[in-house]
Amino acid sequence: MKWTSFFRTIQAKLIIIYVLLILIAMQLIGVYFVSAMKNSLTRNFSQDLQERAELLSVLASDKLGSTAETGENNSIESLGAIVTNLFNMDGAEIQILDATGKVLITSNPAHMDYVGRKNTQTVVSRALQGSKDNEEYIIDEDNVRKKVVAKPVFNKGKIVGAVYIVASMKELYTTMGRVNNIFISGILLALVLTAVLGVILAHTITHPIKEMTKHATAVAEGDFDQKMPVFGNDEIGQLSEAFNYMTTRLREALLVNEEEKEKLASILTNMSDGVIATDEAGRIILMNRRAGAILGVDEDELSGSDIAEVLGLSGEQTQTFTEGTYVSMLLQMSPEAERSYMIRVTLTPIHRREFGITGTIAVLQDVTEQEKLEASRREFVANVSHELRTPLTTIKSYSEALDDGALDDPPLASRFVGVIQNETGRMIRLVTDLLHLSRLDNKEALIRMQQADVLEMLEDVADRFSFQMQQKDIRSEVRVEEGLQKALCDRDQIDQVLDNLVSNAMKYTQPGGSIAMEAAGAPGNLLAISVQDTGIGIPKKDLDRIFERFYRVDKARSRSMGGTGLGLSIAREIVLAHGGTISIQSELGQGTKVTFTLPLAANEGVAT
Template identity: 85%
Template sequence: MKWPSFFRTIQAKLIIIYVLLILIAMQLIGVYFVSAMKNSLTSNFTKDLQERAELLSVLAADKLGGTGDTGENNPVESLGAIVNNLFNLNGAEIQVLDASGKVLITSYPSHADYVGKKNTQTVVSRALQGIKDNEEYVIDEDNVRKKVVAKPVMNNGKIVGAIYIVASMKELYDTMGRVNNIFISGILLALGMTCVLGVILAHTITHPIKEMTNHATAVAEGSFDQKMPVFGNDEIGQLSEAFNYMTSRLREALIQNEEEKEKLASILTNMSDGVIATDEAGKVILMNRRAGAILGVDEDELAGSDIAQVLGLTPEQADTFTEGTYVTMLLQISPEEEKEKSRHYMVRVTFTPIHRREFGITGTIAVLQDVTEQEKLEASRREFVANVSHELRTPLTTIKSYTEALDDGALDDPPLAARFVGVIQNETERMIRLVTDLLHLSRLDNKEALLRKQPTDVLEMLEDVSDRFSFQMQQKGILAEVRVEEGVQKAPFDRDQIDQVLDNLVSNALKYTPSGGSITMEAALTEGRLLAISVQDTGIGIPKKDLDRIFERFYRVDKARSRNMGGTGLGLSIAREIVLAHGGTISLQSELGQGTKVTFTLPLGDEGGSAS
């Protein structure tokens, strides 16, 4: 498996291409060179045979024509001496033929028996017919290539014979073979050197690429501290510099992206509103901690869930959400772990589609705003306005009715008129008390009520409260008791304000405690160095369902009975606001039919000072 992977590398491809280019070039050169050399050698060899045959035919013309005055007795023998001495060729046979084609002379002694016999070769027949260019290639029984040349012998325009030459081309082809061997050796040597040079060249090119690949892999894995070495000023060097620049810019971009991501994650985590992100199919892909708290689940549990099911949307609401438009809904959500406690969140959900160019809507951002307290405050405001309206309307209606009665003639009946005027006065005083309490609450809400804190004797204050209600308690046969723990002497607070708190608490206890009961006022120190003052009665008590709302304004456990007793429904609310203004707390404990205990605490710091 290693070699196939090597051949797929750029280095192997460069070496192969480089070697193939050299091999093809040398092959083309070799083919051309060998072909040209073969043609040249063959042409020269044939030309030499043609010239020898031409010269011999000239010499033989005089001998065979019998016209020459040579003084020789036997011209054939003289011609044989010329053939053997002057025209003897290594590996060639020369025959002199007469006009009939019979062999007169042969240069091969082994072919002496050819003398007197007729040579029937085609080239000989053509030569005896007067054709000068007669040649052909033959291969004998020993598989030796030979060149055959035949020339006519002319004497006075008459053919008197022919010259026949058969020359072996073995030496010529042996020479060509040696040249080919030399050429092949040169090709192999050149290819070897080419391979070495190709490896060096390929390494020079691929080494920077390998380095860049390693650095690119490291960058992909998050390592941006390594720098690509620059091996030169060529294109690869410029590429290395560009790669280093890209790495630095990418590192800066990722650092900035991480910072922005951390900022966004911190913002999402610490947002007071819940945020849920979905994909184009409405599946939850992201949820912050606040959204999980509102829904009562872990933010990782709902990944991949459908947001319509998560928020409990109705089919109509889900259809509106999937339209991809800006939508705001008010939903009531019950967290899973709070369902048994019947706790609900009023959540205003705003759906904002995410648009991506060329892709349309790719998701939705849902912002969950907990408006439970706002809705409660709004409901309380509406209830407060309704209660104030009702509290004012009742005495006003009574005053109007009695005024109309007086106007209709009740003034003429003095006893009846006096009773009507008394009712009008009582209702007027009731409205004055109501307005006074409302103004007092308004000043406390707006921090406009100044607290004049002074060291106050706690025992003396409680005894004064008991003395103010002593006559009413004696009338109902209620026993009053004051208890002050040892060590409790003076404490800094606004005496008038705390007197009002105690008056409201004792007044309530007196109203709802039957004859023969008792009211106990007690002062003690807590572990946190707070002064705790409590008012406990043995009255009718308060049902548990009303305990959470007992300090709300105008809230009455028994509305008809408390209104008949002259209460405005603001006493406990005013008491709570005064205690909170002092920096303390107030709480109420009660059992139906067993009595009620109201306790408030006051801090002991800032003695002798005053605060608003």
């Protein structure tokens, strides 16, 4: 396994490539060299034989010619001496043949029995026929390759014989074998040196790559302080510099990305709107804290949940959502629970080029208070319209009656005019109260804070309503805690609050009842003023809405008593403008107590 993994490395591949290249190059060179050497040696060997044969044919021409004319053997003997002494070759045999192909002379003593016999070799036959280029290769019984050459001998234009040479090529091939062995040894030595040099050279290439791999792995694991050493100015050195530059830029990019991610996380965490991110299948992958607060769950609990189920989307809404279109919808959450609230959900698809829709961003807004305010506004407009329509309708009816002839009846006309005046006064009071509320809402009502005597302020209120209380047989009582003298307030505004509270108490208190105004200290250096009656009281279900504008417990009775339904609302706004609070306590059939607080003057204190 270790060697298998080694052969898969670049270093092993480079070594193998170098060795194979050298091997192929040496093989090509060896084949060419050996082939050229073989051809050269063979050619020289053949040329030497041809030259010897040619020289012998020239020398034998006169000898064989004179022997043929005189029949003497002296010429043959002298020719034999020349062949034996001058043209003796190791591993070669030279024969001089007459015109009939009979062997006259042989240089091989072992073949002296060939003398007188006829040489029937093909090359000899062609030479005796006059062919000059007669040579061939033969292999003898000892498996030795030999070269055979035959040359015709001419004398005076006639063929008088032939020269036959057969030479062994064993030494030539032995020489070629030694050369091949030397060449193979050189190849092996070159391969070993190449392998060694290949290891060294491959190491110089693979070592920077290994270093870069190690540094790249460290960078991939988040260690961006890695610095790749530069080993030179070659391509690998340039790659190392590019790697270092890439690491620096990647570190800077990740730092910027982390910074942007933290900014985005901070923005998502502190957004007033809830944000939910989903994948392409609608599963929740991210939710900020505000979204969890709106849905009443922890943001980690819904990870992987289907957003359609979490928001309770209908089938049609889910289909629109999955189609990837921009959707804005108003949903009522927990309609069966005690706390029912409204949220506005805006679904925006996330598109990625070539991938289509890859997710959805859902923005959640809790619009419960907004919807309540909108409902209150609609109710307020409806109430104002209703409050104005009733007196206007009455005024119109009575004015038409006067126009139709009631003016001619003075008692009737006087009563009609009185009704018109009452309804007009009612509308004026309504409009005045609305303008007062508008100024308080828009912070346009100027509050002139000054010290006011608490006892004097309460007694003045009792004096203003004393006549009306006497008529209804209602007793009044003023109580101020000992030590309390001055309050810090706008006297005119607080007088209006007290007038509204006492007026309401008188309306709903039966004859023989009582109304008590009390001032006492309260925690926080405050003054608590209360107006308590023994009237009919207010049902508990109406206490939470009693300070709403135009809200009446008994609408018909309140309107018949001339109220506008804005008195308690104005009182609350005035008290709030002073930095105080107002509350109401009531038991049906037992009476009502309204308490509000004001700041005490700087030199006043609460008795302990």
